Amino acid sequence: MHRSLQAIRALGKKAGVTLNPGTPEATVEHVIDLVDLILVMSVNPGFGGQSFIPAGDREGGPAARHGGAGRPIDIEVDGGVTPETAPKKIVRAGANVLVAGSAVFRGGPAAYRANIAAIRTAAALARGEAA
Numbered sequence: 001m002h003r004s005l006q007a008i009r010a011l012g013k014k015a016g017v018t019l020n021p022g023t024p025e026a027t028v029e030h031v032i033d034l035v036d037l038i039l040v041m042s043v044n045p046g047f048g049g050q051s052f053i054p055a056g057d058r059e060g061g062p063a064a065r066h067g068g069a070g071r072p073i074d075i076e077v078d079g080g081v082t083p084e085t086a087p088k089k090i091v092r093a094g095a096n097v098l099v100a101g102s103a104v105f106r107g108g109p110a111a112y113r114a115n116i117a118a119i120r121t122a123a124a125l126a127r128g129e130a131a
Contacts, residue, residue, distance in 0.1 A: 001017065001028075001031055002030070002031050002034070005017070005031050005034035006034060009034055014036035014037065015034055015035060015036055015037075016035060016036060016037030016038065016039055016074075016076075017031070017035055017037075017038055017039070018038075018039040018040075018041060019038065019039070019040050019041065020041045020044065020045065021041060021042065021043070021044060021053045032073070033070075035073055036073060036074065037073065037074040037075075037076060037097075038073060038074070038075050038076070039076045039077075039078060040076065040077050040078070040095070041079050042054075042077050042078065042079040042080050042081075042085075042089075042090070043078075043079030043080050045079075048101045048102045049101075049102040050079060050080060051080050052079065052080025052081070052082070052085045052089060053079070053080065054089060074096055074097050075094050075095045075096055075097065076095065076096075076097035076098070076099060077090045077095040077097070077098055077099065078099035079099075081098045081099060081100040081103060081119065082100070082103040082119065083103070083118040083119050083121070083122040084122070086098060086119050086122040086123045086126065087122045087123060087125055087126030088126070090123075090126075091122075091123045091126035091127055092126050098119065098123060100115075100116075100119055103115060103119060104116055104119075
């Protein structure tokens with residue numbers, strides 16, 4: 001992982017790592033100075049529509065713990081992102097990038113805009129911003 005991150009950054013690109021639900025956050029601590037993004041999978045990768053898996057060892061904010069890298073690190077959460085999970089379990093835990101699939105596409109094309117707006121509003125309220 002270290003060598004790959006170095007090679008990516010040597011090309012002038014941003015580099016990221018992914019943590020699956022069963023992967024301890026400590027797995028990336030030794031390369032945190034090379035990371036621009038941490039993708040936290042909140043479902044087991046493979047198919048859409050899964051329920052959000054709470055990350056017990058990550059509650060309380062991976063972003064806060066990795067803020068010690070001396071520069072901003074994006075915390076992205078993918079899986080089970082809905083208007084309900086976004087504020088309570090994702091944004092308040094430190095995520096600043098949310099990936100939503102099934103929650104957006106539920107209800108067909110006529111509902112996409114409203115579904116996205118609901119997630120954005122919930123996330124904004126969790127950050128204390130006006131919706």
